Amino acid sequence: MALAKRIIPCLDVDNGRVVKGVKFVDIRDAGDPVEIAKRYDQQGADELTFLDITATHNNRDTIVHVVEAIASEVFIPLTVGGGIRKLEDIRRMLNAGADKVGINSAAILRPEFVREAAEKFGSQCIVVAIDAKCTSSKGQPETWEIFTHGGRKATGLNAIEWAKKMVSYGAGEILLTSMDRDGTKSGFDLALTRAVSQAVNTPVIASGGVGKLQDLTDGVKIGQADAVLAASIFHFGEHSVGEAKAQMASQGIEVRI
């Protein structure tokens, strides 16, 4: 008997529709978020994460309505990220029915925001999202740096040090995305995942690169992730969450069936 490792389907939402880009281009429409959320819930998803990638400010209310609609029908934890910049943004999402919010660039602009958010709403609902790229040259010990703007803008921040800092500021969980792997279907960056998971004492969600079910298992067994996040392998019906859990269970990982 133990805590189960979690599988978290991720829905990128643009103007109220679920989309998934490959390295942020080639956006394919994958459907209605409420319908997809219900499908994943029925398949046994442990949580759901929504990333609002709506570019324009005046369409930001759309995600609030999406969350409200899902929270009325789906009774598993919901995380919303994208555009969370002020305490007021967090309040709105929680009031809409989200359980956690993902904070990314706002934390980089002003780390104190994470502390204030954790003090106000509790660490349990503050997920710090980290987008990292490997920046060491071949043959050197691997190091990773935080990038923003969809992986285009370097920050100079070391990913592992940043993760530790964010936890000390009150982050209750780290959502760790490899920008080298995101959308490539070549598997998680396992070295990155393991390095961060060992560095912090809060749960770490591995993200970026899942192309086959074995990648999820590897994320837990080799990457030591507490949860694994994936989008496209579930969206286009290649695999169900149930299949992913069966595969993980067959290799000795405790999952919720």
Add this chain to the structure above:
Amino acid sequence: MRHVAVIDYGMGNLRSVSKALEAVASDVTVKVTADPKLIQSASHVVLPGVGAIRDCIDELARLNLDMIIQEVAQTKPLLGICLGMQALLSHSEENNGINALNIIPGRVRQFDVALPRTERDFKVPQMGWNQVHQLFSHPLWKDIKQDSRFYFVHSYYAEPKDKAVTAATTDYQHDFTSALCKDNIFAAQFHPEKSQHDGLQLLQNFLNWDGQS
């Protein structure tokens, strides 16, 4: 029509709790409220809560809800969830030590955050689905299988003085009290409102409960 009062003291996500109750409530309305009258006239009362214990106890006192909860605890079915469970104990280690409502004698302790790296399977907070081992039958366990998984998010856990009130245990670092019951009070460390079918079943059982075990 009778109503269930979800106590609103400004802590955390009450929409989840009210939506889940609405999903299972057939002959009862759900009122999210800080109004003592609505709490006193309710057939059932839910004390939810996420966040830190000091704010929780301070807010309950500021809104004069601490006395109301003491009264409810004597009179009608009361369900404490997560921080709302911890608030029922006597004392919590959180925030350098806080006296709580003292309805269930005992204390609230923190998971060991200083475990050696090799035992890092036990991250704090415990976040996710863990098994709830029922210690005896109770109306709130109706149609919920032994060792079903419920959703947890917490760094602290209740340690009631009287072991007989522990209704379920869960293994994280060690067995801890994941649910307790005493007379008309039931409390869960996990979040039934986020625990899919079994969570909704527990909420349904609560609404059907007359407070007798």
